[in-house]
Amino acid sequence: MIQKTYLRIPELDYMRGLAMLFVVMGHILEFGMQADSYPRAFMSIVQMPIFFMIAGFFAYKDGDESVKAVVHRFVLRTRALLVPLIVWSVLLNVCNGVVTSPLSMVYRGGYWFFLALWWCDVISTLCAYASKKFKYGIVSDIVLYSTLYAIILIGKIEDIELAGLLPIQNVQYYFPFFALGIMCRKYPCIYSAVLNKYTYALGLVTVIVGWYFSYLQSYAIFATTALGGCVVIWMACKEIPDKVKWAKALSIVGKNTLPIYAIHYLFITTLPQCLHDVVNVPMGFFLQFVIAFAYAVIVVILCLIIDRIISINPITRMVFFGESKKREW
Known part of the structure; x- marks a missing residue:
């Protein structure tokens, strides 16, 4: 539970x-x-999917929140993600002996994680507001997040990056895991369906097979293997003794x-x-x-x-x- x-x-x-x-x-x-x-x-296979899945799990807040509370929480989250993006990318440029804009770190790999996670927060905040306002259920939420992901895929196809402010490829890769984390926290039935002894066994096989075929550079293989890896690690971490x-x-x-x-x-x-x-x-x-x-x-x-x-x-x-x-x- x-x-x-x-x-x-x-x-x-x-x-x-x-x-x-x-x-x-x-x-x-x-x-x-x-x-x-x-x-x-x-x-x-699993490092970033785990981060985004857990971030989504924490992003969902049960109960009714005022608009002021939602905005306040979003401002705090924005500050905690975008300040390190700017400050540490500048420091890294200095250490590397180069002078480039902080946004170049998004293109070169660096600190894209902060910006991609911020965009997931933006999208999830809007989704949470719509879901609570219109009293969405599990089916409506699945349709809502699927529709948003379709829009993200269109943005990837059209190569929409907003001058570097939107790392669309990274958002495309990891938003499904963020959304799954939200759904696992919101709906116990999804949590139980994702994390059980059968999905653990299937996930372990998926990780081994997907790892072997990772050289194919297929997003479908990556996503399936990453999901299996998240399930395996989550179930394994539940068994770790606290003491x-x-x-x-x-x-x-x-x-x-x-x-x-x-x-x-x-x-x-x-x-x-x-x-x-x-x-x-x-x-x-x-x-x-x-x-x-x-x-x-x-x-x-x-x-x-x-x-x-x-x-x-x-x-x-x-x-x-x-x-x-x-x-x-």
Whole structure:
């Protein structure tokens, strides 16, 4: 049964923590090592779909909210997503010794995540308002989100990017997972249908098969495999005991994904050349994972330390992360 309070749900923090480790490891393999495509594909299958699915899960608010409350929440969310987009993309440009506009980071990969998630928030806020105003049910909501996704696909076909303000390709990839997260939180029947022992078994098979065929670069294969991966990881994280030390560490990472994502690029895309020379050698699949994981742990710890230093002062916390309240650990 879904918890309808706003208390933290432990497995969601574990999922985000695991996804964040996958993101950092994937970028280490991509930027710092001559990694095969398969190790990166293994992590990229689920890392961003998990983030967007959980973001959608948290985006849904049960009960009636005033327009003022909805607007206030959206303003806070906008500040928390767009401030890091601008500030950290500028810092990354400085570290890389280049001078480009922050929006160029959207085109080059960088911090597109913040902008794509913001657009999903915009769309979901409008959908939530329409759904509550017109008393939509499950069928109407499915039709509503499907229609919006069709519009997004048309925007992708027409290559509508609004001068870089709309990363349409990323929104196309991840909006379905965001919408699914909302539907899982809103309708217990969907939650139960998505997460059960049968979907877990099917998801595990889907991940293995989809990972093998990832070289085909098919969106249909990606979406199906990602959904299976989200189900597998969600179900697995539900079984993690809360009292073990590594679960606490994973939870801390999950609660601080925003600063880790923002800061980790500084330690990866600007790797010293000597480190490139050390790790840039042919090696097997398993060794690539071990090295990437070890370096990812170091990077995450450094990111958390920097975040704590920045977050000591409310002014610097607002400037760098757009947040007024200090995040819990």
